[in-house]
Amino acid sequence: MVEFKTVVKKYSNGTVALNNVSFNIKKGDFTFLVGPSGSGKSTILKLILKEEEPTEGSVFVNGYDLSVLKRKEIPCFRRSLGVVFQDFRLLPNKTVYENVEFAMQITEALPKEIRRQVPMALALVGLSRKANAYPNQLSGGEQQRVAIARALVNNPSLIIADEPTGNLDPETSWEIMKLIQEVNMRGTTVIVATHEKSIVDKMQKHVIAIERGEIIRDQEKGQYENEVKDSKICC
């Protein structure tokens, strides 16, 4: 589903964000991308979205070889993904319903389809009652649910979330994570970049740990840190 082959990413200012990174995420996987701040998590996600180009190596997503994807084909490619960000990134002048609807409008979906899919997505994230509210009238957790509904509504095969719980309190974070897990159980591949050790440890999913641009661990049913190391550092 997502494959990195010896990827090097060097930003134009000389920062080497990723150094020889290779991994493979299978269809239907739930993968955590963990690591300290500045380790390169967001860079990996940007490469998956083709927002940035790798300096070396190649990236494959959903069967596309991103290095041969033309600029004109990017919108189409991105519609096969769903994206969720730490800061929600909802359109402030649109209601909850319109925000989700918008993701379908850009695909030129049939109005009939839109009227069917949008309420379904909102129901899935438990926000049917707030359909006519504006983003600034919602709590952070609710806004993130809207973002998840928007990411889901086009039935993407892959959902990418960059610190989706970064702005939320622990309880709400759990709810959002459970929601993402539910989405995953419906068959969507999920990649979540996060700092939240407690969540990663509890959920026992595929974990890719990264540090200073290099993969230090890639483990099925893993934890945030190695248990041995964990017990040493923990106080």
Place this chain on the structure above:
Amino acid sequence: MKLRTAKFVVKEGFVNTYRNVLMSLASMGIVAASLVILGFFWIITVNIKYNTQFLKDQPEMQIFCNPEMDGHQLGMLEWTIGRDKRIKEYEKVDKKQAFEKAKEMLGDDKDVLEGLDESFMPVSFIIKLNNSADYGEVVEKYKNYPGVDSVRYSKKAIDYINRILRGLQIGSSLLIAILVVIAVFIIANTIKLTVFARRKEISIMKYIGATDWFIRLPFIVEGIIIGLIGAFVSFLALFIIYKLGGGWVQNDFIMVKLVGMKDVAFQLIMVSCLLGSLVGASGSIISIRKYLRV
């Protein structure tokens, strides 16, 4: 593009214009002002052309014969003129007509002609050329023709007016070009502000897979709305200026006859709208270019 997408895009354009109502109004004002200046020059050009038309209708050239010229020579001259390929048409002014004309021109002073008859008046030919560039050759040929006294031509006056008209045209084209550039620049800046305010929205749209055109079109619609409303306002302003100013001009300068507003209105509004929407659209395209690279 599908119809529902077009609808969506147009609706977004209107909503955005309304949302930035102050900036939109400012841009509309600037477009309107530019178009008023532009239209003003255009109307002046049209009127000058209209008022100098009669000069072009005047005889380009008149060949005066000696009053003593005999009938045979006259016949030869007329025959030559009639066969000259450079001459489009000619009109013979005989002694009697010339006498009448002289009397007419003298008006109240016509008693100077008391006791005289038409015999001292010259016969003349009013000539129109096919191509005014030939006038030098033609003048040269007939000036020395036996029995011809002189050849007069109003070529200089025509040249002069043509030169003024051309100057005015070049001047107004230049002015139009400058005004258009200024208007595009100002609209581009207005829309740049709205684009800047909405750059986050644009990047969100790009993330969820909107195409460049899908993002661009509402802004272009916004530019066109601004341009069209500006054009309409400028048209109204010009209409009023022309109505009020026109009466004043015609009272004080009896010579000047103005082109009716009805005759220019259609052209004016078409040109204004075309320019307005072009200016608006190009302003948008310029300002959004940078933000599409995500």
